[in-house]
C-alpha cells in the first residue's frame with residue numbers, strides 16, 4: 166500500500182520525540198548523496214530510543230501474523246517470489262499508528278530537505294517493514310529501473326538491538342562508478358540508516374545469523390504508482 170501525504174494526520178511533529186531535523190544535517194546528507202551516491206548515519210538522536218523500540222515491537226507483532234508476506238522481485242508479469250534472490254518477508258506501513266506517524270514526520274522532513282538541496286522532485290514515499298530470518302538474504306540488486314523515475318532515493322532504517330559483527334546480515338554497498346567494487350558495509354544496528362540513490366547503487370543483504378528487522382523506504386518521483394499489472 167502506498168501513502169499519500171495529504172491523507173496523513175498533521176500532528177506527527179507534536180509527538181514528544183518528533184525532533185525537527187537540523188538544516189546542517191540535511192546539508193551533509195544531501196552533499197554525500199550527490200557526491201558518492203550513498204551514506205550511512207545514526208538517527209537515534211532524531212528518532213529517539215522509545216520510537217525505535219515501538220517500531221521494533223510493531224514488526225515483532227506483525228511477524229506473528231499473516232500480515233507479513235513473502236517479498237517478491239520485479240514488476241507486473243515479471244513479478245516473482247524467487248527464493249534464490251530474496252528471502253525476507255515484508256509488511257507495508259500505513260502511517261496509522263502513532264509510531265508510524267512519528268516516523269513519517271521524520272521521513273517527510275528528509276524528503277523536503279533533499280528536494281530543496283538536490284532538486285530531485287521527490288513527491289512521496291512508501292515504506293515497508295522487513296524481517297529476515299537466520300540465513301535469509303537479498304542478492305545484489307538496484308531498487309529501481311533506470312529511467313522509470315519511480316524510486317529515486319532509498320532509505321533503510323535498522324531496528325536491531327545489540328547487533329554484533331558475528332551476527333552478519335550487513336548491507337553490502339557497491340561503488341556506483343565501478344559496480345564490482347565494494348565500497349562499504351552497514352551493520353543493521355538499531356537507529357542506523359543507509360541512504361542511497363535507488364537506481365545507481367547496487368547493494369545486497371548478506372545472510373544473518375539472527376532475526377534482522379528493518380524498515381525500507383523509497384522516496385519517489387511519481388505521484389501515482391504505475392499499475393503493477395500490464396506494464
Ligand SMILES: O=C(O)CCC(=O)C(=O)O
Pocket residue numbers: 295303308321335336368369370379381
Ligand atoms: O535491509 C537492507 O539492508 C536492504 C534491503 C533492500 O535492499 C531492499 O529491500 O531493497
Ligand SMILES: [Fe+2]
Pocket residue numbers: 306307308368
Ligand atoms: Fe534494495
